[in-house]
Amino acid sequence: MPKSLEEMRQRVYEANVALPEHGLVKFTWGNVSEVCRELGRIVIKPSGVDYDRLSPENMVVTDLDGNVVEGELNPSSDLATHVALYKAWPEIGAVVHTHSTEAVGWAQAGRDIPFYGTTHADYFYGPIPCARSLTAEEVDTAYEKETGSVIIETFAERGIDPVAVPGIVVRNHGPFTWGKDPAQAVYHSVVLEEVAKMNRFTEQINPRVEPAPKYIMDKHYLRKHGPNAYYGQKGDEH
Amino acid sequence: MPKSLEEMRQRVYEANVALPEHGLVKFTWGNVSEVCRELGRIVIKPSGVDYDRLSPENMVVTDLDGNVVEGELNPSSDLATHVALYKAWPEIGAVVHTHSTEAVGWAQAGRDIPFYGTTHADYFYGPIPCARSLTAEEVDTAYEKETGSVIIETFAERGIDPVAVPGIVVRNHGPFTWGKDPAQAVYHSVVLEEVAKMNRFTEQINPRVEPAPKYIMDKHYLRKHGPNAYYGQKGDEH
């Protein structure tokens, strides 16, 4: 059953304003979108509009190729990245991009965020990868679309399931996360930022730290996800 | 005299909502419980419920083995850790678990939090230990219960009194604290987090720093605790 466009506008609006509330963005430095493939529609934040001027009504609606079909404002300039991810990964329903400080630290450092503990494993089943920088040619031809391509390439080459590892940092740029809906995608952005900070502290306190055991990752991820999950209340999804 | 179950619900509720107010948890990443051994009851936060949806009424009541006796929600998935600590240590009345950022830094680094100064000694009479990681077998058989076991094992092997050192970080996981009641257990979580941060700064400023003298620990701990304490007002406990 296709989603209601009105409810998508509302969810995308709420998810966008949640970004500054969680301390993930300054000014207009972030954007959230949601897709409905049956409806053939993507709803995304307009470009460069202050968070306090956003409303469900001024969200921009596009088709699945990113052509604007409703709304008088330009869509987020990162739209083509969102479109690329939706095309590659039918399992995901929403995408978030921010310049959150701790995640950018790892992106600029060009490093994967290692698996050091249970906070990480509760939501990311493996290290959070760092995608390579775009080449000059990729930047010059279709920058935002190619940003999506290097993300997809990273997951494909390493054989990572984007549902099990719902986020990445792009080298010299910043984090992208995704989820089944806008709220979950924002949740993953909060987790990624928090884990990025915890891991910076961890390496500062013990520069020779090693990744945590794989069986701890399995336990924590699987007590929250999949058929045998027992965290939370019956019927909840996490 | 047994406690009032109604008052326990209220105290456990208030202690749980104090966690985000002190900046110790994001989302649902923390839990507080209280025990009354005479009453044969433990009151604990339900699992995965947002802090703003908590109330004294939806706290979960279990027996001393952790079997739910009141409440329709699942108890915190960490309940078995709380139960293990209550069984091992009759002196304690409440337990707190969080994923507070600075404490997790030390947990993931796999290091005890050293004694560097008086803020630490006012509440923790010695280094705050880091428990070992669980083995694959412990994780697979009874993860949450065994988390309690490694905490208890750490205190026993090192001969530490859990009343004098009311907290620990568990390797690759995070902090647990306890106290005579929920408010004190939360207080100890705040202290642990603050000392974890101070000590990170201390080692950054002076990488060759040594622990502070034992006689300073004695003085600061004993001016607040025990028969000769003189901090605070008559009749207060600290």
Added chain:
Amino acid sequence: MPKSLEEMRQRVYEANVALPEHGLVKFTWGNVSEVCRELGRIVIKPSGVDYDRLSPENMVVTDLDGNVVEGELNPSSDLATHVALYKAWPEIGAVVHTHSTEAVGWAQAGRDIPFYGTTHADYFYGPIPCARSLTAEEVDTAYEKETGSVIIETFAERGIDPVAVPGIVVRNHGPFTWGKDPAQAVYHSVVLEEVAKMNRFTEQINPRVEPAPKYIMDKHYLRKHGPNAYYGQKGDEH
């Protein structure tokens, strides 16, 4: 067309009170001014007055040499630095000085803030320079004016366009930023502080990090600035 002095007072007032709101200043440690060359006037914060006692009315008005022409309060003691920048750079309309913590870290460290990523390139087209310390003679003769001179000297010697790189840190002192109007100059102070923090994290996470590729700087700067910009809404300036 000359600006309205009344509107300048209002803008300068609003920009000054925005500084503590953005966490850039404590107490009275910051100041914003605006110039109108046609009107022959500069409007600047009074010296050492608490932010909550500021009003559009008590902003100080000077001529283009910094002589007070309206207002009973002393102008900011940094006025002569602002005057020097306005004389050297006809393109700029407003100046901000703060002691924001992260930027001061780089100023005291005596290092340029390197170009590591897109957050930086969205607003600063190249590394943010660190001006040299003043000499004893410069400090003794006309400290505040000479602070302006070393800033101007830094841009001239390195051939940097102050519109493309709208800020600097002065060694052993702190940051100055500028823009077409007070709001944009404050915006640049926020960006400079955030990039200073991101880059501190980046070097901590990867001590051997190298600057990002020049073509990424070109792409991000030019998608927001100049005739081919496509970020934001038609008619907006960024």
Added chain:
Amino acid sequence: MPKSLEEMRQRVYEANVALPEHGLVKFTWGNVSEVCRELGRIVIKPSGVDYDRLSPENMVVTDLDGNVVEGELNPSSDLATHVALYKAWPEIGAVVHTHSTEAVGWAQAGRDIPFYGTTHADYFYGPIPCARSLTAEEVDTAYEKETGSVIIETFAERGIDPVAVPGIVVRNHGPFTWGKDPAQAVYHSVVLEEVAKMNRFTEQINPRVEPAPKYIMDKHYLRKHGPNAYYGQKGDEH
């Protein structure tokens, strides 16, 4: 002319509640006092009382030796340190003690806070010293009084004027600041904390950083202090 005891109560109350507002204390971890030598009175915060339960009325009044003369509550357990400083330094009118995080970092690291820039020189005319740890004998005989003695000893041995350098960190403990009145003493605590943070960042960004030139210290301190000061408004003191 002696001060009004009522006004002292009000000022000391306001200064104490300002500490958590400035983020300098958690719980009850700080205290402010004021002295009037003509009146023969010290007003100080009661020990271990939450900041939200403080009022001008429950401040404790003592004589110049620290004997309580008014009030039913115990004075701050650090009173003897305040008394020692008032006896040694007739120029000061108020004392503040906190466990603020960044300052404790330097105290625990056992290092003076170096002079790296103008923020420091605006209020502290030289490095902020770190006093030695107390000996076991000093701790055992009169801990709080001897804390005052090592502070006084540090200034005497190094020939530092406590008016020009209105604060210190005590090894393994934390910061003390002072001033002509409670508000100024609190102001100095805020500056000390901020400079402690800036300098931690500075050494992280450039581990080989050297102190700033002495003539910059002279300029910045003397444009705010002494007969030739020109910062702020006529009649203000800074």
